[in-house]
Amino acid sequence: MKSLLSVLLLIVAGCMLLASLGAPAVLTVGAQGRATATNVPIIPHESAPNFFKLPPGVYTGENMGIATNSRGHIFIFHRSGETRLYEYDEKGVFVKEIGRGNYGFAFAHSVRVDAQDNIWAVDEGTNMIIKFNPEGTKILMTIGRRPDPLAQTASMPGTGGATYANKPYEFGRPTDVAFDARGNIFVSDGYDDARVAKYDKDGRFVKSAGTRGNGQGQLNTPHTIAADAAGNIYIGDRGNARVQVWDNDLNFKAAYTNVGNPWAVCVSGGPHQYLYVSNSWPDSAPAGSVDFTGEIYKMELDGKIIGKFGTAGKALGKFATTHQMDCRNPDVIFTAEINNWRSQKITLKPQAIKAAAQ
Amino acid sequence: MKRTLTFALALSTLAVSISLMAQTSVPEIPFDSNADLFKMPPNTFLGEVAGVATNSKGNIFVYTRTGHPYATLGDSRTFYHAGSRLFEFNANGTFVRELGQDLYGFNAAQGLRVDPQDNIWTIDIGANQIVKFDPNGNVQLVLGRKPEAVGVRPAAPRGAPAESPAPATTAGAGAARGGRGAAPATQGAAPAAAPPAVPGAAARGGRGAGAGTPGSAFSRPTDVAWDRSGNIYVADGIGNNNRIAKFDKDGTFLKSWGQTGSENGQFTGVRSMAIDAQGNLYVADSGNKRIQVFDGEGNFKSQITDIGVPQAICISRGATQYLYSAHSGDPDGMVDATIYKIGLDGKVSGKFGSAGKLPKQFGLVNSIDCRSENELLVGEMTNWRVQKLPLRPGK
Numbered sequence: 128m129k130s131l132l133s134v135l136l137l138i139v140a141g142c143m144l145l146a147s148l149g150a151p152a153v154l155t156v157g158a159q160g161r162a163t164a165t166n167v168p169i170i171p172h173e174s175a176p177n178f179f180k181l182p183p184g185v186y187t188g189e190n191m192g193i194a195t196n197s198r199g200h201i202f203i204f205h206r207s208g209e210t211r212l213y214e215y216d217e218k219g220v221f222v223k224e225i226g227r228g229n230y231g232f233a234f235a236h237s238v239r240v241d242a243q244d245n246i247w248a249v250d251e252g253t254n255m256i257i258k259f260n261p262e263g264t265k266i267l268m269t270i271g272r273r274p275d276p277l278a279q280t281a282s283m284p285g286t287g288g289a290t291y292a293n294k295p296y297e298f299g300r301p302t303d304v305a306f307d308a309r310g311n312i313f314v315s316d317g318y319d320d321a322r323v324a325k326y327d328k329d330g331r332f333v334k335s336a337g338t339r340g341n342g343q344g345q346l347n348t349p350h351t352i353a354a355d356a357a358g359n360i361y362i363g364d365r366g367n368a369r370v371q372v373w374d375n376d377l378n379f380k381a382a383y384t385n386v387g388n389p390w391a392v393c394v395s396g397g398p399h400q401y402l403y404v405s406n407s408w409p410d411s412a413p414a415g416s417v418d419f420t421g422e423i424y425k426m427e428l429d430g431k432i433i434g435k436f437g438t439a440g441k442a443l444g445k446f447a448t449t450h451q452m453d454c455r456n457p458d459v460i461f462t463a464e465i466n467n468w469r470s471q472k473i474t475l476k477p478q479a480i481k482a483a484a485q
Numbered sequence: 486m487k488r489t490l491t492f493a494l495a496l497s498t499l500a501v502s503i504s505l506m507a508q509t510s511v512p513e514i515p516f517d518s519n520a521d522l523f524k525m526p527p528n529t530f531l532g533e534v535a536g537v538a539t540n541s542k543g544n545i546f547v548y549t550r551t552g553h554p555y556a557t558l559g560d561s562r563t564f565y566h567a568g569s570r571l572f573e574f575n576a577n578g579t580f581v582r583e584l585g586q587d588l589y590g591f592n593a594a595q596g597l598r599v600d601p602q603d604n605i606w607t608i609d610i611g612a613n614q615i616v617k618f619d620p621n622g623n624v625q626l627v628l629g630r631k632p633e634a635v636g637v638r639p640a641a642p643r644g645a646p647a648e649s650p651a652p653a654t655t656a657g658a659g660a661a662r663g664g665r666g667a668a669p670a671t672q673g674a675a676p677a678a679a680p681p682a683v684p685g686a687a688a689r690g691g692r693g694a695g696a697g698t699p700g701s702a703f704s705r706p707t708d709v710a711w712d713r714s715g716n717i718y719v720a721d722g723i724g725n726n727n728r729i730a731k732f733d734k735d736g737t738f739l740k741s742w743g744q745t746g747s748e749n750g751q752f753t754g755v756r757s758m759a760i761d762a763q764g765n766l767y768v769a770d771s772g773n774k775r776i777q778v779f780d781g782e783g784n785f786k787s788q789i790t791d792i793g794v795p796q797a798i799c800i801s802r803g804a805t806q807y808l809y810s811a812h813s814g815d816p817d818g819m820v821d822a823t824i825y826k827i828g829l830d831g832k833v834s835g836k837f838g839s840a841g842k843l844p845k846q847f848g849l850v851n852s853i854d855c856r857s858e859n860e861l862l863v864g865e866m867t868n869w870r871v872q873k874l875p876l877r878p879g880k
Contacts (some may be wrong), residue, residue, distance in 0.1 A: 164636065209553065224528065225528075226528070226530065228528065228529075228530070228534065228551065228552045228553065229530040229551065229552075230530070230532030230533065230549075230550055230552065231532075232553075232871070233553065264525075264527070265521075265525075266530055266531075266869055268842055269867070269868070269869055272817070272866075273533075275593070276554040276565075276593060276611065277592075277594075277610065277611055277635075279594055294817075295817060295819070296816075296817035296819055296867075297817075311798055329841065329842055329843055330841075331819060331841060331842070332840040423789055473540045477517045
């Protein structure tokens with residue numbers, strides 16, 4: 128009798144959970160579009176098999192963020208039982224976990240490493256940006272503030288209204304962070320707000336720009352952000368299916384509208400910088416879009432497409448919802464993928480580009 | 486009309502410059518900062534530092550919001566767990582131990598004080614409790630009861646008013662959400678100005694009992710103090726009660742005073758409290774931008790103003806006692822902050838520090854330890870740290 132009751136309770140709880148998850152789905156962001164660029168050359172690529180090696184009993188969940196430091200170590204920010212941040216060496220061997228149980232981790236979104244090798248985690252569950260020292264042993268700075276847990280119970284189960292507050296030091300599910308050469312910090316914010324916020328290197332708010340919409344300088348889910356050596360920023364304006372380029376003072380400069388819905392953008396290191404843009408397979412892995420999503424574009428910073436690689440899928444070398452990329456080395460791309468709970472090390476062979484009829 | 490406006494503008498400019506002059510006449514106290522005091526064990530992090538205090542041996546106790554506050558699905562109720570931890574360091578900042586692991590009432594740290602016998606007292610606004618630990622770390626006294634369940638109501642859909650008849654479910658903070666970008670699920674960031682959710686009260690479908698609440702039915706209590714007889718005073722708090730409650734040393738309720746308001750003896754958000762050697766209570770009445778002074782029976786004696794918004798106060802020891810009061814004038818701790826040094830007669834003798842994230846700057850100071858008059862420990866909410874501040878006041 129008692130066990131029957133607990134089974135019933137479980138079922139009821141499960142149904143309630145499903146109801147709460149299912150209800151808001153009508154408000155989904157725009158369906159994943161087909162990229163409009165044509166006759167794009169294919170860049171041959173290879174994925175290193177079994178590159179990331181975990182000790183027994185250690186797993187990753189949805190791989191949301193990936194970044195490398197100057198020594199080639201790789202950081203993966205993922206949604207496991209808890210949200211967790213792992214460090215691997217340059218051979219893909221697990222080194223250690225960083226930041227476990229800290230107050231800023233609830234729902235991973237991205238990780239970046241700055242020019243000094245500090246590690247920055249962006250968490251859209253606590254609305255916080257957390258800066259760790261290069262060793263990952265200390266928290267050096269936080270931006271944003273985790274909402275008072277007690278106040279949150281007033282709007283649980285967590286589908287409460289967005290604030291659209293655009294406050295200087297509070298985010299609405301922030302998505303990513305970037306840095307210019309002077310150490311200024313740019314936060315793409317996010318699912319609830321629709322703006323980019325700029326801070327100086329000491330975390331002091333400078334300005335923010337952007338409102339929700341599809342006009343010039345407007346954003347619809349700014350999902351990913353990167354900066355080039357000149358201080359321009361590249362915003363993956365995912366809901367509007369375009370990459371926007373803004374100058375360092377957050378003024379609109381250009382939009383690249385032919386590479387699908389940018390889930391992840393990355394600006395490479397090296398003297399000649401490239402822009403990589405992922406038109407990712409959407410996160411529910413719908414069969415209907417498997418044939419025209421998943422590819423990653425390599426572009427010049429001015430928007431000229433050089434080539435593309437990959438398609439949607441779960442096999443090695445295909446991409447199962449690329450959520451973040453690292454391209455410190457323009458010919459070695461690391462991808463963090465939601466759908467197959469994995470990351471990949473991709474080696475490009477751009478010298479072997481051959482024209483393709485798309 | 487235009488002329489009136491110009492006149493009004495000129496007047497307000499004058500008023501601003503007068504108040505600026507008043508402020509700049511307070512001398513700056515030179516000071517240094519060690520913002521990297523603690524050596525933490527691996528994968529252990531301070532979060533928002535709600536309380537910091539030393540004991541007589543110089544050991545430092547920190548009560549911090551860290552880890553994951555979470556709720557569990559039970560029957561029709563929702564249970565609130567974890568979210569805060571209590572650490573002890575020696576005077577050099579070396580980690581000594583953790584106290585109160587997995588404690589029932591460690592949810593949303595609000596303050597910490599050490600009494601003259603070196604007992605450690607934690608104040609928690611999630612559990613609405615004050616817990617007394619003896620120097621060995623054993624629980625000796627608990628004031629207030631944690632609400633059995635937290636009040637949870639269904640969230641409103643995007644753009645709609647907050648009430649909606651959806652089924653109430655609950656989950657760990659942010660844990661049970663839809664896939665990436667599929668749904669506008671949100672953490673539901675409540676604006677800072679939202680009325681405080683009072684657990685238990687909401688679950689019972691009503692507000693807290695309000696002013697004059699007898700006993701230990703606290704509503705977001707913030708601080709604790711003791712007189713020489715060991716009587717216990719609780720600052721209660723930033724919820725609905727706006728009162729000071731007095732208990733004897735065994736925790737038996739004696740009396741309480743205060744209610745919501747701005748008259749003498751009334752409060753709008755009791756954020757902090759300290760007691761001097763004569764047994765006078767200094768109460769930071771932050772909403773009214775003042776510190777009120779009472780005797781131990783709750784009789785109003787005086788008030789201290791022109792010290793901004795007092796968020797944390799502390800009274801030093803020694804023959805001449807001083808009051809330190811941390812002012813935070815903006816919700817982020819990035820625009821307007823300083824710490825005032827004040828004589829017990831209410832005269833401001835100096836101030837130091839400003840708002841920000843660098844050392845010597847303050848991000849919402851929530852706690853001050855001033856056992857040593859010229860070496861303070863300051864705990865901050867937004868900067869997740871404790872700063873040790875040697876002061877060099879001129880003679």
